[in-house]
Amino acid sequence: MPTLHGYPLTYPSDAAQRGELRELLMNWRDVARPDQLHSLRLGRRVDGLSPLAWNLDIGSLPGTCAIPLCEHFEWPAQRGRPSVFDTDLEGVHIKIVKPLQTSKPGDVRLSQVYLAMLDHPDASRVVLKIYQGSATKDLDSLYGQSELDWDAVLGRFHSEEWAYLKMVHLQGTVIPHIGGFFEVLLPHGEPAVALLMEYIEGMETSGSTGLPILARDQSNPERAQLLKPMMKALMAGQHAILNCGVLWFDIAARNIKWLQTTPAEWTSLRAILIDFDSASPLYFAWDKFLVLGSVLATLNGDYGFSGEAINAAVKDVLASDQKLATVFRVTSERELELILMEP
Structure with missing residues (x-):
């Protein structure tokens, strides 16, 4: 067994040892087949065993609401926490049902995501996210870099652990319920950290079906009705996240899971947001209107709504509810102009 120097939880402080570990990662990269994973065994739970990316107490938050699920939006009833998440899962085997997001030639991803089934009396479907260090695009850049730089590239699960603790409510x-972070050993011998997440019935697991397709279909006569409900659903999610002191800009379509719905229910559309390994603390109030700008950019770039339609919709939404303009710190026409799309 090669010397791992604390990897994947920590990284060696000695440059020579980091070089040895980098060689191991590059060797694992050559033999890893994430799209062919069939089963895994959960190792020890590692929540809290290494330093978080940031302190949980970051002081007073700039202009956020006292409670995350505040009165500015209507919120769905909370889903029950899967009972299996409150049991001892160390040593439990997981059967992979199908890949949801894995590295492929020309599309390398640090995180591999699977729909899976626990071999447990309370078994149910779960989502498994594996932080596979050998699959990172930036592996070649680690040569000669410091321990801190290594953590920025390979230790992104620290950010996600911090974010889920901040957003526990x-x-x-x-966001989904989570069952914890675990050590796992991949079939090719590489150790990794895996996050166990709730699987939600009716949740889209692909951008090729359901609501995403309806939104992108330019010939869909009901498409125009989707823009405002989708915008408000994403604004609600981001507002709740900001209320927890978390700043998150990775609001791409791949990280938005829409609950199955029908046209009659589009006005109460709900989105579930995932993938917080790029999250960071909210320190500055002006970041909030930049977050709103990221929502508009996603509706434009990922769902294909025109800049003209998006601009008209956001102006109408903010004008009809001045509180929303306040919570996203859109306090002037100048600030609004900064986040509007090109027509």
Whole structure:
């Protein structure tokens, strides 16, 4: 067994040892087949065993609401936490049902995501996210870099662990319930960290079906009705996240899971947001209107709504509810102009 120097939880402080570990990662990269994973065994739970990316107490938050699920939006009833998440899962085997997101030639991803089934009396479907260090695009850049730089590239699960702790009151509504972070050993011999997440029935697991397709279909006569409900659903989710002191800009379509719905229910559309390994603390109030700008950019770039339609919709939404303009710190026409799309 090669010397891992604390990897994947920590990284060696000695440059020569980091070089040895980098060689191991590059060797694992050559033999890893994430799209062919069939089963895994959960190792020890590692929540709290290594330093978080940031302190949980970051002081007073700039202009946020006192409670995350505040009165500015209507919120769905909280889903019950899967009972299996409160049992001892160390040593439990997991059967992979199918890949949801894995590295492929020309599309390398640090995180591999699977729909899976626990071999447990309370078994149910779960989502498994594996932080596979050998699959990172930036592996070649680690040569000669410091321990801190290594953590920035390979230790992104630290950010996600921090974010889920900060957003614990959103689990079961805006974000999934989580069952914890575990050590796993991949079939090719590489150790990794895996996050166990709730699987939600009716949740889209692909951008090729359901609501995403309806939104992108330019010939869909009901498409125009989707823009405002989708915008408000994403604004609600981001507002709740900001209320927890978390700043998150990775609001791409791949990280938005829409609950199955029908046209009659589009006005109460709900989105579940995932993938917080790029999250960071909210320190500055002006970041909030930049977050709103990221929502508009996603509706434009990922869902294909025109800049003209998006601009008209956001102006109408903010004008009809001045509180929303305040919570996203859109306090002037100048600030609004900064986040509007090109027509």
